[in-house]
Amino acid sequence: MADQTTIVSCTCGVRYERREVALPIKDVGCFDCDECGTRLEIWSGRKVPAFKRLPSEEREAKRA
Ligand SMILES: [Zn+2]
Structure with a gap:
């Protein structure tokens, strides 16, 4: 089973590693x-995304 990992960036600058996992149900x-509460994804089905927050390396680059 090949997991495809992508990076999702929120508008607030937080990045998440997104991976799709297959569920039995x-x-x-x-x-x-986590940071600003923006909805990043809605899913319905047996293939669901799993998100892992990535450490921010560009904190000072955040735009006001
Ligand atoms: Zn955010």
């Missing part, structure tokens, strides 16, 4: 940014 859910 159907799942409905959503993922909100």
Whole structure:
């Protein structure tokens, strides 16, 4: 099983590593940014994304 990992960036600058995982049963859910609460994804099905927050390396580059 090949996992495809992508990087998702929120508008607030936080980045997440996104990986798709296959579940044995159907799942409905959503993922909100830890930092600002923006909804990044809604899913419904047996293939769901798993998010892992990445450490911010460009904190000072954040725009006001
Ligand atoms: Zn955010």
